[in-house]
Amino acid sequence: MGDRSALVRRFDLPPARWAAGHRGVDLAAAPGTAVRAAAPGVVTFSGQVAGRPVVVITHTGSGTPPLRTTYLPVAGAVPVGTAVSAGDRIGELTADSGHCPVDCLHWGLLRGARYLDPLALLGTGRARLLPLDSP
Numbered sequence: 001m002g003d004r005s006a007l008v009r010r011f012d013l014p015p016a017r018w019a020a021g022h023r024g025v026d027l028a029a030a031p032g033t034a035v036r037a038a039a040p041g042v043v044t045f046s047g048q049v050a051g052r053p054v055v056v057i058t059h060t061g062s063g064t065p066p067l068r069t070t071y072l073p074v075a076g077a078v079p080v081g082t083a084v085s086a087g088d089r090i091g092e093l094t095a096d097s098g099h100c101p102v103d104c105l106h107w108g109l110l111r112g113a114r115y116l117d118p119l120a121l122l123g124t125g126r127a128r129l130l131p132l133d134s135p
Helices: 118-122
Strands: 007-009 027-028 034-036 039-051 052-059 069-072 075-076 089-093 105-111 114-116
Touching: 039 069, 039 075, 052 089, 105 118
Parallel strands: none
Antiparallel strands: 007 027, 027 105, 034 089, 039 052, 052 069, 052 075, 069 105, 075 089, 105 114
């Protein structure tokens, strides 16, 4: 599921925690498609959130707090506590109603409660220039 042509919607961090935005990326895929771990880690959640199946992987050794990737709607295929490598099958995409104009995987990335662009894990996130501090 790394094909760029499958990108339906990019990450769009809202200006405030409560504001509208898109806290992940959507990748077009048919229900039944195998979903694979983006990076090595440990499955720390696999279950329902607001009626949708979700898998969460915590990426140990990625800093404090550690990075977490989220995958939905994904029916988990491995139990919580399982160590996975990048590319390991973690579940299967299920049908979703209304999130995307086509069937899709919503893929998120967090550090603590802060949402980040998951495409940065692949080296394809958006570049952001920061102001230089005065010497």
